[in-house]
Amino acid sequence: MVYITQTPEQVGAETPQEPQAPDLAKTIADLQTRFGDAVKPDARKGYGGVIVSNDKLVEVATALRDEYGYNYLSSATAVDYLGQGDHMEMVYHAFSVPAGGPGLVFKAQTNRDTPSIPSLTPVFPGADFQEREAYDLYGIQFPGHPDLRRILLWDGFDGHPMRKDWKEAYYEEETKPFDSRWPGGHVFRAEEYNPFGHNVKYPADFTLDDFTTGAAAERDIQSGMSLGVSIEGDPDFPTDRLTINLGPHHPSTHGVFRMLVSLHGETIEDLQPVMGYLHRNHEQIGERNTWFGNMPFTDRLDYISSMGNNLGYALAVEQLLGSQVTVPYRAEVIRVLMTELTRIVNHLWAIGFLLNDLGAFFTPALYAIETREYILDFFEATAGSRMMCNYMRFGGVGKDLPERIHSVANLVNDRFRDMDTMDYLTQLINERLPRMVDQLDQFLTSSEIVISRCEGVGLLPPDMAIAYSAAGPLLRASGVPYDVRKAQPYSIYPELEWDVAVRYNGDIYDRYLIRMDEMRQSLRILKQLLPRLEKTKGESVFGGKSTYSIKAPAGESYGHVENPKGELGFYTVSTGTGNPWRYHVRAPSFINLTPLGEMCKGHKVADVVAILGSIDIVLGETDR
Amino acid sequence: MYGVGIIKGLGVTLKHFVDTFVDDIQWFGKKHDVATFQHKQSLANVGLVTVEYPDEKLAVPERFRFVPFLVTYNQDDPQYPGRDWCTSCGICAKVCPPQCIWIVRGNDPTTGRPKPEPEAFYIDIDICMNCGYCAEYCPFDAIKMDHDYELASYDRTSNHIFDKNKLSKEVRYWETIAPTTAAEEMAARGGYDHTDVQKTRKKAGLEASRPGPVSDSPAEAVAAAAPAVAEATPAAVPAAAPAAAPGTTDASGRPTMTPDGKPIVRRRGTAAAAKQEGEGGEPKAAAAPKPRPTPAAAKPAAPAASTAPAAPATPAAPAATTKSAEAEPPAASGGAVQRGPKRVIDPNNPPPVVRRRNPPPNKD
Numbered sequence: 001m002v003y004i005t006q007t008p009e010q011v012g013a014e015t016p017q018e019p020q021a022p023d024l025a026k027t028i029a030d031l032q033t034r035f036g037d038a039v040k041p042d043a044r045k046g047y048g049g050v051i052v053s054n055d056k057l058v059e060v061a062t063a064l065r066d067e068y069g070y071n072y073l074s075s076a077t078a079v080d081y082l083g084q085g086d087h088m089e090m091v092y093h094a095f096s097v098p099a100g101g102p103g104l105v106f107k108a109q110t111n112r113d114t115p116s117i118p119s120l121t122p123v124f125p126g127a128d129f130q131e132r133e134a135y136d137l138y139g140i141q142f143p144g145h146p147d148l149r150r151i152l153l154w155d156g157f158d159g160h161p162m163r164k165d166w167k168e169a170y171y172e173e174e175t176k177p178f179d180s181r182w183p184g185g186h187v188f189r190a191e192e193y194n195p196f197g198h199n200v201k202y203p204a205d206f207t208l209d210d211f212t213t214g215a216a217a218e219r220d221i222q223s224g225m226s227l228g229v230s231i232e233g234d235p236d237f238p239t240d241r242l243t244i245n246l247g248p249h250h251p252s253t254h255g256v257f258r259m260l261v262s263l264h265g266e267t268i269e270d271l272q273p274v275m276g277y278l279h280r281n282h283e284q285i286g287e288r289n290t291w292f293g294n295m296p297f298t299d300r301l302d303y304i305s306s307m308g309n310n311l312g313y314a315l316a317v318e319q320l321l322g323s324q325v326t327v328p329y330r331a332e333v334i335r336v337l338m339t340e341l342t343r344i345v346n347h348l349w350a351i352g353f354l355l356n357d358l359g360a361f362f363t364p365a366l367y368a369i370e371t372r373e374y375i376l377d378f379f380e381a382t383a384g385s386r387m388m389c390n391y392m393r394f395g396g397v398g399k400d401l402p403e404r405i406h407s408v409a410n411l412v413n414d415r416f417r418d419m420d421t422m423d424y425l426t427q428l429i430n431e432r433l434p435r436m437v438d439q440l441d442q443f444l445t446s447s448e449i450v451i452s453r454c455e456g457v458g459l460l461p462p463d464m465a466i467a468y469s470a471a472g473p474l475l476r477a478s479g480v481p482y483d484v485r486k487a488q489p490y491s492i493y494p495e496l497e498w499d500v501a502v503r504y505n506g507d508i509y510d511r512y513l514i515r516m517d518e519m520r521q522s523l524r525i526l527k528q529l530l531p532r533l534e535k536t537k538g539e540s541v542f543g544g545k546s547t548y549s550i551k552a553p554a555g556e557s558y559g560h561v562e563n564p565k566g567e568l569g570f571y572t573v574s575t576g577t578g579n580p581w582r583y584h585v586r587a588p589s590f591i592n593l594t595p596l597g598e599m600c601k602g603h604k605v606a607d608v609v610a611i612l613g614s615i616d617i618v619l620g621e622t623d624r
Numbered sequence: 625m626y627g628v629g630i631i632k633g634l635g636v637t638l639k640h641f642v643d644t645f646v647d648d649i650q651w652f653g654k655k656h657d658v659a660t661f662q663h664k665q666s667l668a669n670v671g672l673v674t675v676e677y678p679d680e681k682l683a684v685p686e687r688f689r690f691v692p693f694l695v696t697y698n699q700d701d702p703q704y705p706g707r708d709w710c711t712s713c714g715i716c717a718k719v720c721p722p723q724c725i726w727i728v729r730g731n732d733p734t735t736g737r738p739k740p741e742p743e744a745f746y747i748d749i750d751i752c753m754n755c756g757y758c759a760e761y762c763p764f765d766a767i768k769m770d771h772d773y774e775l776a777s778y779d780r781t782s783n784h785i786f787d788k789n790k791l792s793k794e795v796r797y798w799e800t801i802a803p804t805t806a807a808e809e810m811a812a813r814g815g816y817d818h819t820d821v822q823k824t825r826k827k828a829g830l831e832a833s834r835p836g837p838v839s840d841s842p843a844e845a846v847a848a849a850a851p852a853v854a855e856a857t858p859a860a861v862p863a864a865a866p867a868a869a870p871g872t873t874d875a876s877g878r879p880t881m882t883p884d885g886k887p888i889v890r891r892r893g894t895a896a897a898a899k900q901e902g903e904g905g906e907p908k909a910a911a912a913p914k915p916r917p918t919p920a921a922a923k924p925a926a927p928a929a930s931t932a933p934a935a936p937a938t939p940a941a942p943a944a945t946t947k948s949a950e951a952e953p954p955a956a957s958g959g960a961v962q963r964g965p966k967r968v969i970d971p972n973n974p975p976p977v978v979r980r981r982n983p984p985p986n987k988d
Contacts, residue, residue, distance in 0.1 A: 292757075417683070
């Protein structure tokens with residue numbers, strides 16, 4: 001074994017104390033006595049948590065963070081209750097990190113006409129992008145926010161698309177299924193129905209000419225750049241400040257992602273992520289869709305790890321459905337099998353492309369991808385698709401594992417395969433994957449080039465990681481042992497034996513190492529699953545309703561899972577119909593970008609690419 | 625010592641480099657054999673894993689899902705040649721997450737009441753996200769996910785809304801591409817026939833399900849079946865296919881169930897095709913450009929007999945593939961570059977009507 005094991009003592013970090021999870025009921029009672037009428041329990045049927053009045057919101061949030069231990073704002077999102085009380089609401093999910101335990105939900109309400117809620121960004125910097133998103137999509141003002149601009153849409157966009165009275169260009173009906181499909185069936189192509197050139201609306205005070213020539217928004221961003229940053233300049237070698245764009249079309253940005261960088265020589269003074277190029281209003285599509293119709297759409301979020309996305313959404317809806325569904329044991333085993341294989345898929349991909357970003361062009365990436373392909377073959381044989389798996393259902397999984405992984409040749413030049421599924425899995429988990437992880441380890445871990453490029457670059461200290469709501473490997477590489485699988489366990493994780501991987505330096509190198517550690521932990525879990533799969537052979541894998549029109553009881557739910565990229569959460573609100581009233585995705589790739597600017601400041605421009613690679617984002621999830 | 629890590633890393637690349645050559649020498653001259661391919665794609669492989677598409681293609685597994693197709697009775701079925709399995713109940717259109725299915729429910733011209741048959745059926749393949757819900761929720765096994773992923777065409781505006789003619793494929797095609805699943809479904813239905821047909825037969829006092837089709841003479845079956853599913857042949861609207869008659873003599877009294885109650889799945893040419901594979905590749909004729917396989921021209925080469933319960937290897941004519949290439953309609957076998965089929969407008973089956981509901985906003 002080549003890789004270096006560290007203890008907190010060796011790196012001079014504080015030895016973590018056994019953390020105490022805060023008592024949720026006691027906290028709520030305390031808050032009520034302390035703040036009186038400003039904090040009311042949410043009495044609506046199916047809802048939980050407390051409603052905080054706007055004038056006390058910042059105070060309550062500060063108290064929660066400093067005194068009650070809810071120091072991690074996982075998710076902040078808005079809901080539009082048009083026709084259900086005609087108000088808007090911000091919903092915050094706070095957790096205690098690294099102690100774990102159930103989260104505290106608190107909400108703030110506002111009217112729909114001039115919605116305004118005090119910003120929590122000064123208390124939880126992790127709320128920064130999430131409040132900007134709420135402003136962008138709902139039009140809620142956040143007084144106190146340092147930089148309230150649109151984030152996913154551009155300035156020439158008219159309206160706030162997540163509002164319930166907003167209609168998209170191809171609007172057909174409020175909810176699916178659409179009446180025009182059956183029995184009439186008058187087929188049309190959406191783009192002819194609303195042709196290009198006529199499908200865009202601009203705000204009243206917006207002129208396109210002014211925007212392109214004057215670049216008003218761009219100018220705003222640039223004038224705000226590099227404020228409050230001072231870099232020691234060399235008096236003998238004066239340099240101009242230079243603002244450049246990295247991306248959006250660049251292979252090292254992992255998709256269409258732009259970084260607006262202010263440079264002093266080659267040193268980063270300021271960096272602002274600009275995103276939304278792949279924005280498709282996933283949440284709006286989700287609210288038009290039926291409950292179960294959303295499942296294949298979740299595949300397209302983080303398309304590297306679709307099985308994990310499926311599970312998160314299934315958990316959220318199963319919470320709403322409550323006792324109507326029971327997940328059979330075999331289904332749970334298969335779910336864990338799939339999500340852990342997905343973790344390996346994702347980390348192989350992430351490490352391969354991190355090395356690409358460092359300049360080791362494609363050799364490590366292709367070794368990793370080659371092994372990943374074996375897992376995808378298994379996914380394809382089981383779920384029918386390599387990446388867009390659409391495999392989980394409310395109450396189990398879509399289909400049992402196939403008896404054999406085989407294919408029938410039916411195209412010209414087709415070559416077929418035929419393998420026993422359990423043999424294949426056993427060989428994969430016991431031999432092929434460990435061999436690959438060891439090989440990568442030998443290949444990269446002790447390489448001096450990797451070490452010199454990665455060590456001490458892109459530092460994210462633990463307190464900052466928590467404050468910025470960083471999640472997943474990014475958080476754990478900063479020495480915070482927080483993993484949703486342990487903190488709020490789901491599925492059969494409690495009965496399995498594994499450890500939360502944690503590293504303490506918070507630099508790129510540790511983020512690389514933690515992915516290696518996590519793959520080894522995943523393999524540990526997978527090895528324990530094999531006998532469970534053998535034992536439950538032939539048992540049922542679905543304990544839900546087989547109907548296609550699922551109606552979820554009224555209420556709210558927050559289902560979250562530890563996805564390979566971090567905590568993936570689904571906040572759903574049901575009004576008792578067949579379509580979600582609110583469907584929100586807490587996307588780890590999106591929120592993990594919040595500290596990117598801070599992490600890059602002071603480093604060279606060549607390091608930005610590596611730092612971004614070490615966060616491991618997928619733009620399908622970032623932009624949604 | 626500085627540099628040791630790099631050298632160790634280079635050792636890994638060197639090992640990979642050497643391994644691929646050692647592996648290649650081991651399979652020297654047998655590069656395109658089935659056994660080689662099986663080894664190269666297995667977990668034991670250390671050498672090159674790439675497949676030389678399109679000279680060789682990785683066959684997709686049975687559960688693979690791509691743009692759906694509609695199941696019809698075989699064209700040579702003695703009683704219901706080419707009849708749709710779809711009853712136009714509309715469940716697929718309702719479950720479809722991106723709403724890419726349009727169905728016109730059929731009405732009986734005399735009574736004016738709905739009849740269990742679609743008048744028209746459209747799928748916009750640009751919108752279809754291949755989730756497989758339509759096939760999963762169809763109560764009649766009438767819509768299935770296809771395996772044919774080569775759908776590229778030169779004109780997206782006219783070629784990408786598939787109509788019923790283009791979507792319909794015979795049930796034997798489904799049995800060929802997904803033998804295990806098809807057998808399971810047949811067992812669940814209680815026999816070879818469509819559930820509605822079984823009900824009608826029961827009412828009429830007949831045995832609920834007829835035995836499944838057999839094709840002892842594949843050449844004839846091919847001749848009958850090829851135009852039926854080939855693209856751009858509007859004449860192949862199922863009802864108007866009396867040409868399917870020659871095949872009818874083939875389907876007779878073979879059982880669909882083994883004595884121990886397992887359904888029999890018959891596929892054509894299993895043993896022979898497998899042998900062909902073993903001897904190193906295709907006959908030239910089969911490699912002629914074909915945009916889409918007709919079910920008969922499909923090369924059922926999988927020796928996965930173990931997966932299809934109790935499937936007896938039916939005698940196969942080695943000429944099957946050659947015949948099918950000849951039986952291909954001339955429109956479908958063009959020059960070296962295979963263009964998308966030209967759209968032929970059939971007065972009985974007009975192209976989809978594009979309907980605009982509201983005037984587009986912001987017209988000025």
